[in-house]
Amino acid sequence: MKKGKHIYLIGRDPADVKRKVWTNENVALDQIGDIFKSIQIPEDVMAYITEHLKKTHQSEKDFHQSSIKGLRNEADGITKKLDRLLEVLMDESITKDTYNRKHGQLIQRRQEINELLERHHAGDEQFRIAVSTLVTLASKAYDIFERSTIDEKHQLIGYVFSNLQMDGRKLRYTLKAPFNLFVDLVGYKEWLPGPDSNQRPDD
Numbered sequence: 001m002k003k004g005k006h007i008y009l010i011g012r013d014p015a016d017v018k019r020k021v022w023t024n025e026n027v028a029l030d031q032i033g034d035i036f037k038s039i040q041i042p043e044d045v046m047a048y049i050t051e052h053l054k055k056t057h058q059s060e061k062d063f064h065q066s067s068i069k070g071l072r073n074e075a076d077g078i079t080k081k082l083d084r085l086l087e088v089l090m091d092e093s094i095t096k097d098t099y100n101r102k103h104g105q106l107i108q109r110r111q112e113i114n115e116l117l118e119r120h121h122a123g124d125e126q127f128r129i130a131v132s133t134l135v136t137l138a139s140k141a142y143d144i145f146e147r148s149t150i151d152e153k154h155q156l157i158g159y160v161f162s163n164l165q166m167d168g169r170k171l172r173y174t175l176k177a178p179f180n181l182f183v184d185l186v187g188y189k190e191w192l193p194g195p196d197s198n199q200r201p202d203d
Helices: 025-038 043-090 096-139 141-147 150-160
Strands: 008-013 016-024 161-167 170-175
Touching: 008 025, 008 161, 016 025, 025 141, 025 150, 025 170, 043 096, 141 150, 150 161
Parallel strands: none
Antiparallel strands: 008 016, 161 170
16 A cells, blocks of 8 residues: 555566566556446346346245245154153153263254254345345446445455456456356347247257
């Protein structure tokens, strides 16, 4: 950082890897801005993607609800087994050692179920966030990037790019999926579903 506000990136000269190249961060951000400009989704394509995501979300929701219901039923069954186990111990139908062993197994499984339930809830929320971010960012990528603060720009960069590097003053990068599919869409109508089609030809 220079003068408390000018941030510089340190790269290597492609012609001489031993030589450092100092590049103002704004130079890199300008290049990144151009890449965000290239992420465009025509309205008809966006409508198709949104509809597809809605169907996918419904499938995800059905899966989560089914899994959660099964896990909760199993948890209820474990509670009943623990109650019966205590009863047979009090009736002296089993030894204390047997009780402790079976009790430990049931408690461990109940903990595993609780962890699985937490993962399902977290996974469902992550899916919602991912879909919302994808639709918003992919349709207005450059505008969002331009209006963002530096910290927000860094977060967007991390969400969209992988293997971001400076080769001298030239940016080298790979776009994460699915943003790599949204760059300069040309001939996109070729894969839009036709009136008698329910999916993309390459699905």
